[in-house]
Amino acid sequence: MALSVHLPDVRDRARAAFLGLAVGDALGATVEFMTAGEIRASIGVHHEVTGGGWLRLRPGQVTDDTEMSVCLAQAIDAAGGWSARAAAERLARWLRARPIDVGNTCRAGIRRFMLEGTLEGPPGEWDAGNGGAMRVLPVALLTLADPAALRRAAVEQARLTHHHPLSDAACVLLGRLVHLASLGLSLGRMRAAAAEAAREEPRLGHEPYRGLSTGYVVDTIQTVLHFLFSTRSFEDCLVAVVNQGGDADTTGAIAGAVAGAYYGLEGLPRRWTRKLDRVLVAELSRLADRLVDLSPVARGAAPEV
DSSP: OBOOOOHHHHHHHHHHHHHHHHHHHHHHHTTTTOBHHHHHHHTSSOOSOOOBTTTTBOTTOOOHHHHHHHHHHHHHHHHTSOOHHHHHHHHHHHHHTOOSOOOHHHHHHHHHHHHHOOSOOOOOTTOOBSTTGGGOHHHHHHTTTOHHHHHHHHHHHHHTTOOOHHHHHHHHHHHHHHHHHHTTOOHHHHHHHHHHHHHHSGGGOOOSOOOOOSSBHHHHHHHHHHHHHHOSSHHHHHHHHHTTBSSHHHHHHHHHHHHHHHHOGGGSOHHHHTTSOHHHHHHHHHHHHHHHHHSGGGGTOOOBO
């Protein structure tokens, strides 16, 4: 079925997705590596962007989840389209600047590129982390209305650091959900897409929810999807996700991107977004617009949903 697209609405949702990613990152970073029980005992319900956490962040400060996504978006912007090499070069520049945080698998993959110039490492059993999934948003927005292009770019960007079939499948699924949400499709249609992905890769099935929120990409997908489909607002979704603890900045960032695209700018709590750095907010909005402008949707492609 071909879908009629209202481009201003797509732009709104793309901006909300990028802002949602950043605010979810900032919200979740406070309770990263805590258990759900520890959060309840020390905070109660964590629902404000307060900073702190093990990284001792300022309120609204983001981590590698947002920063690596920005790197990919800036690389796409500069190249006028997707280039794995341009993305790798931008990530290498970021790593050289000594970011506040970077996961071990991401660091190893970027360093491999810096030393060897390779855009993909060998498959690794320890590469089923969520580091590729957390930064898939830019290629999802770039490929709106082109699922085949999404599949190629989502996997290529993931394999810069993570080469595992579960990582590949998770990135494609999340990109697909961003496509559907950005184009204004329902939660029911998104749930159907998640079910389809789970038929192809049963380990990505999100029900029954096991209550795990680790850096393993299966746990990440389960946490994000369970609360995306069981809540009815951006705030409720994000609060539920990050209060699971564990890799809360990444689950928060991913949930924020998908829920942001679905609920739009009006759905994002202003008290949260006001905590973000204004320069960052402007750059995220600019990049979101640029990615949509480069996408097939902006050229009049009719998405098949």
